[in-house]
Amino acid sequence: MKFLKLAAVAAAMGGLSTAAAAEDIKIGVLLGFTGPIESTVADMAPGAELAMKEVNDAGGLLGGMMVTPVRGDSTCIDSAAATASAERLITSDGVKAIVGGDCSGVTTAVLNNVAKPNGIVMISPSATSPALSTIEDNGLFFRTAPSDARQGVIVAEILKEKGISEIAITYTNNDYGKGLADAIDTNFQKKGGTVTINVPHEDGKGDYTAEVGALAAAGGEVLVVAGYVDQGGRGIVQSSVDTGAFDTFYFPDGMVSPQLAANHGSDIDGSFGANPGTDSPGASTYSEMAEAAGFKAGPFSAESYDAAALIMLAMEAAKSAESNDLKGKIMDVANAPGEKIFPGQLGKALEIIRGGGDVDYVGGSAVELIGSGESAGNYREVAFENGELVVVGFR
Amino acid sequence: MEDILNAFVLLSNFVLIPALAYGSQLALGALGVTLVYGILRFSNFAHGEIMSFGAMSAILVMWGFQASGVSIAPLPTVLLALPFGILATIAMLLIVDRSVFRYYRKKRAAPVILLIASAGVMFFLNGLVRFIIGPDDQRVVDGERFIIRVREFKQMTGLDQGLALKTSQGISVLAAIVCVGLLFWFLNHTRSGKSMRAYSDNEDLALLSGVNPDRVVLYAWILAGSLAAIAGTLYGLDKSYKPFTFLQLLLPIFAAAIVGGIGSPIGATVGGFVIAFSEVTVTYAYKRFLAYMVPDSWAPEGLAQLLSTDYKFAVSFMILVIVLIVRPTGIFSGKTL
Numbered sequence: 001m002k003f004l005k006l007a008a009v010a011a012a013m014g015g016l017s018t019a020a021a022a023e024d025i026k027i028g029v030l031l032g033f034t035g036p037i038e039s040t041v042a043d044m045a046p047g048a049e050l051a052m053k054e055v056n057d058a059g060g061l062l063g064g065m066m067v068t069p070v071r072g073d074s075t076c077i078d079s080a081a082a083t084a085s086a087e088r089l090i091t092s093d094g095v096k097a098i099v100g101g102d103c104s105g106v107t108t109a110v111l112n113n114v115a116k117p118n119g120i121v122m123i124s125p126s127a128t129s130p131a132l133s134t135i136e137d138n139g140l141f142f143r144t145a146p147s148d149a150r151q152g153v154i155v156a157e158i159l160k161e162k163g164i165s166e167i168a169i170t171y172t173n174n175d176y177g178k179g180l181a182d183a184i185d186t187n188f189q190k191k192g193g194t195v196t197i198n199v200p201h202e203d204g205k206g207d208y209t210a211e212v213g214a215l216a217a218a219g220g221e222v223l224v225v226a227g228y229v230d231q232g233g234r235g236i237v238q239s240s241v242d243t244g245a246f247d248t249f250y251f252p253d254g255m256v257s258p259q260l261a262a263n264h265g266s267d268i269d270g271s272f273g274a275n276p277g278t279d280s281p282g283a284s285t286y287s288e289m290a291e292a293a294g295f296k297a298g299p300f301s302a303e304s305y306d307a308a309a310l311i312m313l314a315m316e317a318a319k320s321a322e323s324n325d326l327k328g329k330i331m332d333v334a335n336a337p338g339e340k341i342f343p344g345q346l347g348k349a350l351e352i353i354r355g356g357g358d359v360d361y362v363g364g365s366a367v368e369l370i371g372s373g374e375s376a377g378n379y380r381e382v383a384f385e386n387g388e389l390v391v392v393g394f395r
Numbered sequence: 396m397e398d399i400l401n402a403f404v405l406l407s408n409f410v411l412i413p414a415l416a417y418g419s420q421l422a423l424g425a426l427g428v429t430l431v432y433g434i435l436r437f438s439n440f441a442h443g444e445i446m447s448f449g450a451m452s453a454i455l456v457m458w459g460f461q462a463s464g465v466s467i468a469p470l471p472t473v474l475l476a477l478p479f480g481i482l483a484t485i486a487m488l489l490i491v492d493r494s495v496f497r498y499y500r501k502k503r504a505a506p507v508i509l510l511i512a513s514a515g516v517m518f519f520l521n522g523l524v525r526f527i528i529g530p531d532d533q534r535v536v537d538g539e540r541f542i543i544r545v546r547e548f549k550q551m552t553g554l555d556q557g558l559a560l561k562t563s564q565g566i567s568v569l570a571a572i573v574c575v576g577l578l579f580w581f582l583n584h585t586r587s588g589k590s591m592r593a594y595s596d597n598e599d600l601a602l603l604s605g606v607n608p609d610r611v612v613l614y615a616w617i618l619a620g621s622l623a624a625i626a627g628t629l630y631g632l633d634k635s636y637k638p639f640t641f642l643q644l645l646l647p648i649f650a651a652a653i654v655g656g657i658g659s660p661i662g663a664t665v666g667g668f669v670i671a672f673s674e675v676t677v678t679y680a681y682k683r684f685l686a687y688m689v690p691d692s693w694a695p696e697g698l699a700q701l702l703s704t705d706y707k708f709a710v711s712f713m714i715l716v717i718v719l720i721v722r723p724t725g726i727f728s729g730k731t732l
Contacts, residue, residue, distance in 0.1 A: 197698070199703070199704075200705070201704075202705065204637070204639050204640070205640060205643070206630065206634035206635065206637060206640035206643070206644070207413075207417070207633075207634045209409070209413045209675075210413075210674070210675060210678045210679065210704040210707055211704045212409075213409040213410070213675075213678075213679050213680060213704075214678070214679070214680040214698060214700060214703075214704055216409065216683070217679075217680035217681070217682040217683050217684075217698055217699075217700070218680065218682070218698060219683070230531070230532065234532070235634075235635070238635075242541075242559055242561060243408055243409060243545070243559050244408070244545030244546070244557040244559055245409075
């Protein structure tokens with residue numbers, strides 16, 4: 001990382017000596033370097049910085065200007081701290097755009113309090129709250145992560161295709177769980193299904209027999225567990241299996257993990273679920289690039305790379321590094337028509353844009369921006385057979 | 396007739412058996428609280444964490460056994476490790492007593508000061524446990540998990556409703572019966588037990604009659620430590636072991652001790668079951684049960700649930716408040732052993 005910064009700075013200096021007008025462009029990386037998702041961010045921030053390095057190696061933006069990442073800590077949960085970090089990035093460091101924030105709550109706070117008043121573009125790689133789809137953003141906010149409302153549609157589709165007409169839902173009692181459960185509830189009912197019960201469960205309890213008792217009383221063919229695999233979700237599944245209340249489950253993104261099969265073995269055979277994932281060739285290319293750069297292509301890592309890439313391509317397309325100019329170009333570079341751009345091809349994309357051509361950025365997470373500028377979302381459908389998680393398809 | 400059987404099996408599966416197992420675990424915990432209260436005359440807030448420490452010690456030893464291939468299948472290995480857990484807990488308690496409680500006892504500090512000191516011990520132990528074993532869930536169960544499985548029960552009886560009886564639930568109830576039996580025998584029929592009761596009843600009179608107070612305090616900690624380690628391990632075996640859950644367990648345990656009459660062992664036992672059964676019966680949704688019991692046209696549309704399961708812990712609070720208003724000494728008029 002230090003090397004990367006140094007390299008970028010050195011390259012910028014080198015540029016300075018030859019091309020007189022060249023200065024560097026700073027892009028903020030506002031993620032939760034401390035706090036509950038710090039381990040995830042460890043793979044996200046290098047992703048964003050990898051894209052910037054790639055652009056620098058290809059000769060920079062806007063006629064040789066180098067791109068420098070500036071990190072800021074969003075903490076994931078502390079809105080005041082995140083706002084202060086973003087304030088610092090914009091006013092003191094002078095970043096032109098921000099990759100971030102990460103969690104939905106702090107992202108909303110930063111957008112409202114800092115990005116909007118200062119007119120700075122934000123592309124979040126990981127905020128999934130449905131509320132961000134309709135937020136008043138002056139066209140400044142985008143995300144390479146899908147809204148949970150989208151997941152609600154996917155869940156309803158999968159359940160309907162399996163011929164299931166009655167479900168019970170339990171969710172972890174927070175914004176994520178509630179938003180997702182409500183999205184599943186509405187979409188499933190829209191498709192003519194019945195939701196017998198939709199109740200929260202608290203994480204971190206020892207015993208979930210009572211919760212499962214209530215779910216069992218309401219009944220249903222499938223229990224949808226919108227929780228976390230190592231928290232209450234596990235207790236709910238275990239207790240349901242033990243008491244024979246449910247034997248088939250649907251698992252949304254927070255639950256789909258090899259850990260699930262390890263926890264419950266063949267007890268959950270016949271259950272199914274889906275989490276974000278793609279079979280696009282970009283994903284495997286990105287994972288190789290990440291490995292070569294010394295980090296893992298973990299959750300939301302490719303989305304971070306894509307967020308940074310979109311900002312830089314839009315700058316080139318707008319022929320300006322200013323947020324107000326580039327915000328109108330993001331949808332253009334992200335979507336068809338144009339040449340498909342995969343990870344590692346940012347230099348080629350810049351060439352095309354400079355030549356007046358059109359690009360359709362696909363990247364590591366198969367980006368397709370819809371609505372007010374959020375990823376359409378690609379989901380990986382999984383099933384549990386003989387105590388193992390198997391991928392059955394993509395949608 | 397089959398409807399009534401189905402209703403009964405349903406109720407057993409979701410209410411009676413879980414409540415019986417949970418009640419046994421609460422009773423063992425409440426006995427420890429009551430013993431400390433009877434002899435040392437303060438409410439030991441650290442009791443939940445002592446249970447956690449005991450369970451943790453047992454788990455650490457269990458990992459050792461599992462690694463070296465020792466097992467008592469079909470019983471869970473942790474039972475074999477439990478005696479070591481008990482010893483570790485007693486040793487820890489004696490150190491804590493020496494370094495914290497003895498000082499205040501010698502100064503004849505007011506019970507509330509000891510109570511606050513015990514809250515300090517609670518936080519210390521909580522940190523220590525998380526430092527040693529980490530804050531994550533630990534799986535304790537191995538061996539045969541079920542005595543009766545739902546599917547087997549359905550095949551056996553041909554009923555619509557299944558019944559599950561986990562090994563851990565069976566062990567919990569059995570262990571509670573054995574422990575309570577041994578404790579009563581000890582208190583009523585041994586010299587040491589009688590001296591404890593005398594000390595608890597009237598400290599000065601007991602001292603005049605030649606009861607050694609240090610001895611009595613030692614016995615109290617040994618008993619409380621053993622009961623706590625057993626209760627903690629059984630709770631971890633039945634649900635799953637997670638350091639944070641024991642803080643939540645403190646409220647129902649105290650509620651059980653106070654409802655039964657704090658200081659009264661029989662009260663603590665009964666209180667444990669009263670609290671467990673109230674928590675489970677009040678938050679259970681009776682929809683299906685009623686559907687079996689009443690004619691179809693009367694079957695309820697809603698869940699027929701008195702309180703949402705979120706309020707499970709509020710139930711022990713309510714019972715606690717009611718008992719303190721109506722009968723402050725508890726069911727069995729506590730205060731002495």
